[in-house]
Amino acid sequence: MVSNPIPHLIFWLVLLAVGAVVGRYHARHTIPAWANQVQGRRTGLSERAFLFGQTERRAKRTLDRPPP
Structure with missing residues (x-):
């Protein structure tokens, strides 16, 4: 018995206080997950999409060109 x-x-009180300080520091200096989310497609892009024939012509030009 003690x-x-x-x-x-x-x-134990000092240990808990140090843990709380370290936890607060880590929480304030960690980049939030929502800060650098991957961007999705913008709305309305399908309205400005190229016509099928124009896409076909671009593909043909790409295939006709010799590789670098």
């Missing part, structure tokens, strides 16, 4: 519980109590 004869004097005060040092034990002080140790």
Whole structure:
């Protein structure tokens, strides 16, 4: 049995205080997950999409060109 519980109590209180300080520092200095999300397609892009024939002509020009 512990004869004097005060040092034990002080140790655990200091340990909890240090853990709280480290946790707060980490929470404030960590980049949030929502900050750099991958961007999706903008709305309305399908309205400005190229016509099928224009896409076909571009594909043919790409295939006709010799590789670098």
